[in-house]
Amino acid sequence: MEASYKKLWKILIDQDMSKTDLRLKAGISTMALAKLGKNENVSMDVLKKICKTLDCNIGDIMDLVPEKNEKNVKR
Template identity: 60%
Template sequence: MQTISYKKLWKLLIDKDMLKKDLAQKAKISPTSIAKLSKNENVNTEILQKICNALNCDICDIMEMVEISLDTEGGDEHND
């Protein structure tokens, strides 16, 4: 199973010596959107486009699909 990771975005901000609040201001996005990104939650593609425009980068520079492993040691078992 795969999920979205924005780890690349946070690394890019470090490289550009920017804080999350700087990104929010430059991209004109809300603190709520930044919080969702911080939790690897889904955001509107318009938000991603604003970030890419603000950072002058491509979408693959700020996000990626990563494999998540399901815990087979009993943590994710469902008893129906």
């Protein structure tokens, strides 16, 4: 499974907030923001800061999706 932060970017668009605005308001690093942009793993602390800033739950900003090579794997 991998993270998808599409929901986060939609919230930012809906709230007319830039990624830089989010970074500054949430107090997260540019590295964390870059990882989010690449759908890479970030710490739970980063996710909690974002949720607190946007007044939402973690499921409102991210999804877990199967990795591309997992889609055709039978279990």
